[in-house]
Amino acid sequence: MGSKHTDIIVVGGGHAGVEAAAASARLGCNVILVTTRRDRLGFMSCNPSIGGLAKGNIVREVDVLGGIMGMAADQTCVQFKRLNSRKGPAVRGSRAQCDKDLYCDTIRDVITKHNNISIVESEAKSLVIENDMVCGVVLEDGSTISSTVVILTTGTFMRGVMHIGTKRIEGGRVGDKATVGISDQLAAQGFNVLRLKTGTPPRLKRDSIDWSKTTPQFGDKDFFPFSQRSQKAFYLPQVACYLSYTNERTHDIIRANLHLSPMFTGQIEGQGPRYCPSIEDKVTRFAEKISHQTFLEPEGARTDSIYLQGISTSLPEGVQEQFLRTIPGLESVEILRHGYAVEYDCIEPTQIWPTLEARGLNNLYLAGQINGTSGYEEAAGQGLVAGVNAAHRAQGKEPLILGRDEAYIGVLVDDLVTKGTREPYRMFTSRAEHRLHLREDNTIERLFSRADQLGLLDDEYKERLSYILESREKLREQLTAKKISPTYETQKKLEKIGTPGILKQISLKELLRRNEVEFRMLQEFGVDVEFGEDVFEAVEVDIKYEGYIERQNELIRIARKLENVKIPSDVPYQSIRGLSREEVEKLTKIKPLSIGQAQRISGVNPSAIQAILVYLKLHKDAAHANRHR
Ligand SMILES: Cc1cc2nc3c(=O)[nH]c(=O)nc-3n(C[C@H](O)[C@H](O)[C@H](O)COP(=O)(O)OP(=O)(O)OC[C@H]3O[C@@H](n4cnc5c(N)ncnc54)[C@H](O)[C@@H]3O)c2cc1C
Structure with a gap:
């Protein structure tokens, strides 16, 4: 082992990594954050915005649990909207378009100022594993850092490959190299490694756009910050976004070039996010539509770069230029960066416990895109849970598992570890059966006492939230x-x-x-x-x-009763009468912690739940009888 030792190593400084590091550090652990680029802590790889429907709720949950995303989004917000504000409270969501560079600066500032966090700018090439226990990482220069716990938050980087037309470039995103080694090692340890894909639109030069042909879209006048630490007035001048539309000429060019799109040629094997389709997908899946809207969003208050929301593409550069110039306002557009798709390795999330610890490899936690999710907020929520649980593991304390009736973060983690995913998982209000309870406005009621008991809040913030x-x-x-x-x-x-x-x-x-x-x-x-x-x-x-x-x-009360019927992890499902082979296989793999979780496993029928309940009762009775013998 090398000379350095720390309580917790976090691999990756994206949205999951920074929340994980901050949470572990707040709980008193010494953290080393190993990341390939110090200047890209909390970098927004894709859209320059935080929040949205259901995602805004996650940001508020992260904030009440002491996290940093909400405060950074508030301070760097250049356009704020409460979506669905005229609809029912269960489906309202806040969204802040942010100054992308300032957001990164704000996150870096918080992380670098934290006494318990040190940053090591390097690539972690492999994990140090002894007796099924992870106890450090090996860096690219061959040195080793040992630790009690490791948290992996590698995002879109593990064996990342970017695609533009027929070009394949190794990398986790533009400007960042791919990271190689850890996913192969995990596969060798028996983990099922999935290949997923996501894509991003072109970035356009502000001055090359004819804005008069687009329609301005303004944000809300009232600010409803994500964090109660934030001031109630906007920190930055607010900017407009602009609306334009594709048309039949745009679609004709795209259709004529589909044979050059890596998603259609079979060059990309990874499954993409169904709910963020590329423009190639849109014109083929919704062939009857003659137009798709696109929002032109400034990536900051001062930047020259415009993000083209809704036009994610991996067509060749020349084709991108051709079809973009058919869109009103973009006739003479200059492209600062072309759209591209990225394929990467992630871990099938049913191989993770609800604490986000890997099954079969102790002291290894995983959070963010590596668990099959998509989105900054989903990553941040998992990062926070992994950070708390890693700290608790290091300190010998009870783990944190948030319930589906407590937080969207609870729904997210439970869905991942119980149902798994075959495509990048994104949060929606429809995924939460208790969404009227999981509102933005009552986040403090839902999570304050948890945060307080866990010791995640400083005195000042505790006082502020108690006051509210x-x-x-x-x-x-x-x-x-x-x-x-x-x-x-x-x-x-x-x-x-x-x-x-x-x-x-x-x-x-x-x-x-x-x-x-x-x-x-x-x-x-x-x-x-x-x-x-x-x-x-x-x-x-x-x-x-x-x-x-x-x-x-x-x-919620009814559901909670089922959550409270705990199932020991050593139940021999193969010997319970009445379970089908599929049910035995799935229950053995997922090892549900409760009857509530067992009944959410797809393919596990109500009759199987009854059989497990009978088994639990018989064994409880037998254990009781033995104790009194
Ligand atoms: C091209 C592209 C398009 C996207 N499109 C969308 C979209 O449309 N919608 C959406 O919701 N999300 C999209 N995303 C995903 C979004 O960026 C992620 O969901 C989010 O950033 C995940 O956060 P994370 O912390 O898990 O990983 P990331 O933000 O990717 O951060 C990973 C971090 O880990 C570091 N790292 C990786 N491996 C190592 C290693 N071995 N050693 C040291 N450091 C390492 C990297 O340097 C990076 O800092 C897109 C991402 C990309 C790249």
């Missing part, structure tokens, strides 16, 4: 206690805010339940509307949707 919870409680009390009576004056006020009069005394809570009544209108009745949206929104949603929320809570 207390204010919400006070407001709830005030709205329940304060009553209005059907006096002439009250009816006049009700008429003024556009709601029918009342026949008997009611509380302000009951009044707020009415569809047309908004919280701010209650000022008429003496309510302190100076409470910020971060205080009143959660209270308002709880009141307006009380009936639905109660029903949701009932379902």
Whole structure:
């Protein structure tokens, strides 16, 4: 072993790696972050934005659990939108388009200033494994760092190959070399290594665009920061994005050149993300559509680079130039960087425990794109969980497993380790059965006590979050206690805010339940509307949707009962009568920790669940009888 030793080594400084390092360090561990480029910590490989539907919820969860993504996104936001703000609260999501370079600078600043984190700029070539236990990494210069735990967050880099037309270039993304060694080693250890693919659109030169032919799209005037650490006003001047459309000429050029697209020639073997299709995919899968929209998004407040949202492509450079110039506004466009696809190795996530520790290789944790996901937020959420669990492993503490009813991060991890994935997994609100509970506005209620117990929050932030919870409680009390009576004056006020009069005394809570009544209108009745949206929104949603929320809570209670029926990891499924061969195979592979998890494994039928319950009961009874003999 080399001379250096640390508690935790994090391999990779992307979105998963920086959250993992920050979480472990906050819990008091010494962390060495090994990454190929120090200047690209938290680098946005693709779109210059953080959040979105369901993803925004993950960012807020990471923040309440003490993470850094939300605060960095707030400070570097150049356009903010709350998506679906007119729809139900379960499907609202915040999205911040960010200044990409500043985002990286902000993350680097946080990581480099942390006393417990040191950065080693190098490639980790292999893991040091002794007796099925990972205890360090070997760097490209042949030196070794030993550690109690290793976290792998290698993103799109393991045996990464970029494709543009028929060109194949080794690399994890433009400007970064591929990393080689660890995936081969994991395959040799018996891990099933998958090949996945993702793609990115061209970046365009700002001055070469005729903006008059596009339609500006502005962000929201109100800022609803991801982090309660952030100020309530925008940090940076806000910019517009611009909308344009492809047309039949664009599609004709793409169709005529499909034989040069690596996805269509079979050059790319990896499975791509169904929900982020390339433009080649779009014109073939949705052949009836004569136009697709594209957003031109500045990659920052000052940069010259424009990201072309919706036009991911890996066609040859010449073809990209040809079809882009058919799009209104892009007739004379200059391309700063062509679109490309990248293929990379990842690990089939059913080979990982819900703690994100690898099965069969102790003290090795995996997080981010290496687990088959796609997206910065999904990576950050996993990084945080892996960071906490690695620290807890090093310190001999209980692991953290977030429930599906606690956080989108819980849904994400459970889906990955229980169902696996064959294509880059992206989070959607529809993946969460308890989505009315997993809202953005109640993230503090859902996760504050966890974060506090785990010791993830500094005193100042703890105080801030407690203050918000207390204010919400006070407001709830005030709205329940304060009553209005059907006096002439009250009816006049009700008429003024556009709601029918009342026949008997009611509380302000009951009044707020009415569809047309908004919280701010209650000022008429003496309510302190100076409470910020971060205080009143959660209270308002709880009141307006009380009936639905109660029903949701009932379902959560039922589901929790099944989660609480634990299954020991050594259950011999092959000897349980009534299980099919497929069920035995899947249960043995996944080793569900609870009946709740077992019933989510695809192919495991209700009859199998009954059989396992009978087995557990018989063995519990037998164990009980033996104890009392
Ligand atoms: C071309 C491209 C297109 C994409 N398109 C989309 C998209 O459309 N939508 C979407 O949601 N996501 C997209 N992504 C994915 C998005 O970038 C990732 O989901 C996200 O960055 C994953 O975060 P991560 O931390 O897992 O990995 P990354 O952000 O990829 O970071 C990995 C880090 O690990 C380091 N590293 C790797 N191996 C080693 C090693 N052996 N030793 C030391 N350091 C190592 C790298 O240097 C890097 O810092 C795209 C990515 C690329 C490259």
